[in-house]
Amino acid sequence: MQTQALIYRRFGPPLDALALEPLALPPGGGFRVAMVLSPVNPSDLIPVTGAYAHRITLPCVAGYEGVGRVLDGTGRRVLPLRAGGTWQGVVAADPDWAVPVPEDIPDTLAARAYINPMAARGMLARWPVAGRRVLLSGAGSACAALLGRWALAGGAAEVAGIYRAPARRAALEAAGIRPIPMADHRQIAEAAARADVAFDSLGGPVGTLVLERMRPGTDFVGYGLLSGQTIRPERPPAAGFHRFHLREAQAAWTPAEWQAAFAALWPLLREAPEPPAREYLLTDWRAAIAASSQPGGAKVLLRFSEEDAT
Ligand SMILES: NC(=O)c1ccc[n+]([C@@H]2O[C@H](COP(=O)([O-])OP(=O)(O)OC[C@H]3O[C@@H](n4cnc5c(N)ncnc54)[C@H](OP(=O)(O)O)[C@@H]3O)[C@@H](O)[C@H]2O)c1
Numbered sequence: 001m002q003t004q005a006l007i008y009r010r011f012g013p014p015l016d017a018l019a020l021e022p023l024a025l026p027p028g029g030g031f032r033v034a035m036v037l038s039p040v041n042p043s044d045l046i047p048v049t050g051a052y053a054h055r056i057t058l059p060c061v062a063g064y065e066g067v068g069r070v071l072d073g074t075g076r077r078v079l080p081l082r083a084g085g086t087w088q089g090v091v092a093a094d095p096d097w098a099v100p101v102p103e104d105i106p107d108t109l110a111a112r113a114y115i116n117p118m119a120a121r122g123m124l125a126r127w128p129v130a131g132r133r134v135l136l137s138g139a140g141s142a143c144a145a146l147l148g149r150w151a152l153a154g155g156a157a158e159v160a161g162i163y164r165a166p167a168r169r170a171a172l173e174a175a176g177i178r179p180i181p182m183a184d185h186r187q188i189a190e191a192a193a194r195a196d197v198a199f200d201s202l203g204g205p206v207g208t209l210v211l212e213r214m215r216p217g218t219d220f221v222g223y224g225l226l227s228g229q230t231i232r233p234e235r236p237p238a239a240g241f242h243r244f245h246l247r248e249a250q251a252a253w254t255p256a257e258w259q260a261a262f263a264a265l266w267p268l269l270r271e272a273p274e275p276p277a278r279e280y281l282l283t284d285w286r287a288a289i290a291a292s293s294q295p296g297g298a299k300v301l302l303r304f305s306e307e308d309a310t
Pocket of ligand 1: 043119138139141143224
């Protein structure tokens with residue numbers, strides 16, 4: 001019996017390096033999960049480019065999160081995390097790290113419950129924001145949306161967000177986040193000079209500008225390089241410069257700590273309005289990946305089988 005997987009055998013631009021290939025099903029008897037839905041995140045695509053070539057063995061199945069059903073006759077839903085790539089029809093999962101999904105959580109939310117929510121929670125735990133002025137870059141992203149929402153809920157004095165696509169502005173305002181256009185470097189410099197903590201997912205010129213303008217005693221947290229460029233300040237920054245990597249932050253977690261973190265996360269995800277998503281069948285993966293980088297677009301989800309669609 002075979003399934004299908006999005007595999008990369010070399011590093012490169014995802015549309016060139018990835019291929020949908022037949023793959024033998026993992027042997028029966030183990031903890032096997034039939035994938036239902038998986039998001040296309042920058043976090044999934046960046047490794048394909050070779051950014052983490054030192055810790056990836058090729059060939060590799062892509063995808064870091066998603067929801068599926070356990071092939072044990074129960075059909076119960078889990079997130080088969082910390083196993084092989086999730087962009088394959090059936091994942092040989094590890095029951096210790098597979099996360100049970102509460103019944104009332106829809107597949108569309110469960111599929112993206114890991115990378116961005118856990119990263120946002122992890123950063124806010126490490127750099128608390130109560131009473132502080134927060135600045136976000138890449139503010140239209142799923143991760144920044146959660147950072148902004150939970151920063152305000154956690155007592156941030158204010159949250160400002162640097163966005164690229166004009167279509168993002170209204171949603172930021174509705175969430176209580178002061179929108180700053182990415183092209184307006186004067187406004188960005190002013191917001192950076194005012195901020196007590198910045199969470200930057202862009203790097204490049206905007207991240208560098210923010211870091212350079214922040215005051216002594218403030219915190220700049222870099223957690224992404226969506227611009228494709230690194231941060232290069234001209235002189236040593238006054239702000240504390242920190243990096244956040246979810247993988248490193250959770251490296252020492254035990255399965256019990258991991259499961260407890262998800263148990264605490266589900267109620268928070270239930271409260272947040274579910275961000276929009278666009279679904280593509282796995283066989284349409286090229287269109288899905290192309291759509292995932294469209295400015296102002298909704299989060300793209302890969303659906304593994306037409307039969308699962310409701
Ligand atoms: N370090 C960690 O542990 C960790 C964990 C989770 C996520 N991340 C990082 O967080 C970032 C966001 O991930 P996500 O899944 O939340 O993203 P997402 O929902 O797919 O959103 C991507 C966003 O990036 C913006 N964007 C893309 N390229 C850009 C560019 N060149 N310049 C400016 N804006 C750009 C888009 O803005 P518009 O739509 O406005 O154009 C869009 O809002 C990524 O860098 C990811 O690697 C890091």
